Amino acid sequence: MESEILSRPAFAHLKVRLNPGETITAESGAMASMTTTTRLTARFNGGFFGAVLRKIFGGESLFVNDITCAVGGNASAEVILTQPTPGDMIALTLTGNSLFLQSGAYVASTGEVKLSVGWAGFGSLLGGEGLFRLKVSGTGTVWIGGYGAITPREIQEELIVDSGHLIAFEPTIKIRSGLAGGLFSSFFGGEGIVMKVTGPGRIYLQTRNIEGLASWTNSFL
Amino acid sequence: MSTYLGGVFDDALPEGRAAATITVWRHGVEARLEAGKVYTIRSEVLRLERGGSTGRMLFIRGQDPRLTLFSEAPGLLEEIGTTSGLEARNAVATLTAEVAKTRRATLSLWLIAAAVLVVLGLVTPPLFRVAVDGAVGQLPLSLDVKLGDLASSEITSFGPAITDERAAGLATEILERLRPHLPPDIAALDLKITVIESAEVNAFALPGGRMAVLSGLLKRADDVNMVAAVFAHELMHVRHRHGIRALVQSAGVLALVSVVFGDATGIVALLAQGGVLATLTHYGREHESQADLDGVALTAAAGFDPAGMPAFFRKLKEIAPSSEVQEALSWMSSHPSHEERIAAIEALIPSLTRGEDPPMNHTLEAARAALRGE
Numbered sequence: 268m269e270s271e272i273l274s275r276p277a278f279a280h281l282k283v284r285l286n287p288g289e290t291i292t293a294e295s296g297a298m299a300s301m302t303t304t305t306r307l308t309a310r311f312n313g314g315f316f317g318a319v320l321r322k323i324f325g326g327e328s329l330f331v332n333d334i335t336c337a338v339g340g341n342a343s344a345e346v347i348l349t350q351p352t353p354g355d356m357i358a359l360t361l362t363g364n365s366l367f368l369q370s371g372a373y374v375a376s377t378g379e380v381k382l383s384v385g386w387a388g389f390g391s392l393l394g395g396e397g398l399f400r401l402k403v404s405g406t407g408t409v410w411i412g413g414y415g416a417i418t419p420r421e422i423q424e425e426l427i428v429d430s431g432h433l434i435a436f437e438p439t440i441k442i443r444s445g446l447a448g449g450l451f452s453s454f455f456g457g458e459g460i461v462m463k464v465t466g467p468g469r470i471y472l473q474t475r476n477i478e479g480l481a482s483w484t485n486s487f488l
Numbered sequence: 489m490s491t492y493l494g495g496v497f498d499d500a501l502p503e504g505r506a507a508a509t510i511t512v513w514r515h516g517v518e519a520r521l522e523a524g525k526v527y528t529i530r531s532e533v534l535r536l537e538r539g540g541s542t543g544r545m546l547f548i549r550g551q552d553p554r555l556t557l558f559s560e561a562p563g564l565l566e567e568i569g570t571t572s573g574l575e576a577r578n579a580v581a582t583l584t585a586e587v588a589k590t591r592r593a594t595l596s597l598w599l600i601a602a603a604v605l606v607v608l609g610l611v612t613p614p615l616f617r618v619a620v621d622g623a624v625g626q627l628p629l630s631l632d633v634k635l636g637d638l639a640s641s642e643i644t645s646f647g648p649a650i651t652d653e654r655a656a657g658l659a660t661e662i663l664e665r666l667r668p669h670l671p672p673d674i675a676a677l678d679l680k681i682t683v684i685e686s687a688e689v690n691a692f693a694l695p696g697g698r699m700a701v702l703s704g705l706l707k708r709a710d711d712v713n714m715v716a717a718v719f720a721h722e723l724m725h726v727r728h729r730h731g732i733r734a735l736v737q738s739a740g741v742l743a744l745v746s747v748v749f750g751d752a753t754g755i756v757a758l759l760a761q762g763g764v765l766a767t768l769t770h771y772g773r774e775h776e777s778q779a780d781l782d783g784v785a786l787t788a789a790a791g792f793d794p795a796g797m798p799a800f801f802r803k804l805k806e807i808a809p810s811s812e813v814q815e816a817l818s819w820m821s822s823h824p825s826h827e828e829r830i831a832a833i834e835a836l837i838p839s840l841t842r843g844e845d846p847p848m849n850h851t852l853e854a855a856r857a858a859l860r861g862e
């Protein structure tokens with residue numbers, strides 16, 4: 268498998284060349300084009316309810332596509348994967364470690380990467396992103412996309428992060444919700460609820476914030 | 489001695505961290521990287537801390553500030569407490585006391601949340617029913633079709649499709665005889681039935697009208713009326729949109745939970761581990777009686793003998809105890825054939841007007857011969 272992220276950083280998309288039998292797993296909406304030498308099979312990521320609720324409530328896509336090079340010999344297949352927001356994409360290597368992803372950040376992963384839904388702790392509750400996250404673990408490569416540029420950051424001491432900017436974090440990161448600068452200025456100053464992250468560990472930030480993305484949780488009532 | 493999955497933070501590593509397997513010895517805690525490198529933090533300098541996203545991550549540190557071992561594996565803390573030296577045991581005791589304290593705080597938070605849920609739960613059930621009906625009414629029928637399509641790939645997990653015209657043709661002919669007697673919007677759906685090779689006595693319909701009958705059912709049914717009864721029952725699940733109703737019902741409970749916790753995706757995903765078919769074809773008792781009564785009326789309207797349905801239920805009961813094949817029970821386990829159900833169906837039958845019964849182009853006998861490979 269060869270891969271390359273093109274048109275960085277504003278409109279990044281992923282080009283993958285698959286050798287016979289190789290498979291890449293991609294977020295269900297990510298496939299922009301693929302050669303006829305591929306075979307695409309949909310699979311529920313996190314099961315059926317997630318896929319259904321996505322339809323009903325319009326949340327994140329919880330089912331994924333396995334894209335396989337279905338030909339033999341010297342042939343190969345090419346697939347272009349995109350992300351819904353204009354921004355950068357990065358490839359992360361997992362070597363037995365795992366990572367929590369905010370909704371929408373997952374683009375694709377190699378076959379050996381396990382996708383699951385993991386409890387992400389109470390601290391993540393108030394950020395509007397919910398208690399659970401897509402968790403990627405195992406060995407292989409995972410591609411994540413963000414709105415704007417993506418910057419990794421090593422956390423040792425506590426850091427205040429706007430919840431809309433945090434797109435991925437290692438499980439060693441502790442997240443607490445808090446108010447930025449006291450009750451009064453929080454409610455009247457516009458910053459409101461922030462996340463306080465504590466290390467050790469690494470977080471990934473996107474430089475822009477899609478405000479409306481999290482507000483869907485209220486839209487079905 | 490056990491090993492625990494975890495990792496190491498070390499500034500000297502190229503990425504600053506690496507996955508590791510952790511082992512507890514009397515003299516200290518050891519972390520081994522896949523590359524072979526081994527770190528040891530000796531018992532007498534060992535410091536422990538809980539943290540991470542879930543609060544369950546255990547951080548193990550020694551004198552070197554650049555080195556941290558971490559693991560979320562259950563049992564590691566206990567093993568340090570029992571295996572390591574005295575100093576490490578003290579560290580465990582200190583941490584356990586701290587954890588107990590925060591746990592009490594978290595517990596009271598949960599209790600408050602649970603109380604809120606209970607109050608909401610008392611108020612909601614009557615409203616809930618109305619809400620589910622309303623919600624399903626709002627959802628387009630095309631959604632049923634999409635859901636059915638999503639699940640349809642699971643049909644073949646029962647076995648290969650049988651294409652022999654004698655069997656497949658019979659199933660289609662029965663379905664087509666029932667179709668005109670369905671409401672127009674349901675009759676207009678792409679109703680399709682596949683015969684699947686399997687010893688199980690079972691049949692099911694997915695939302696949107698894709699159906700499957702397992703060949704065991706065709707083998708065990710006495711006549712075409714019994715087969716038609718099962719199809720009609722299943723079609724009524726499609727007609728009344730029971731699959732999507734079950735989903736909205738579960739989703740509704742989750743919506744409630746999510747309002748309290750400000751979260752939807754995850755709780756949903758947690759409950760989502762079950763199979764697709766199981767979700768879409770597991771109906772409540774109310775749905776079953778509705779499918780029985782409307783189904784038996786459908787068979788009569790289409791000219792089949794409505795007595796086929798109660799007869800099939802009795803047949804299932806009769807096969808079940810004598811059957812050595814546990815699978816023969818499967819339609820029965822998803823459709824418990826209570827005496828009351830049979831009684832309710834039989835009470836309805838006299839009031840039904842049976843439609844015209846034209847001769848069939850396919851016969852159950854020929855289908856059976858096909859299934860036997862003759």
Ligand SMILES: [Zn+2]
Nearest residue numbers: 771776779823
């Ligand atoms: Zn049923």
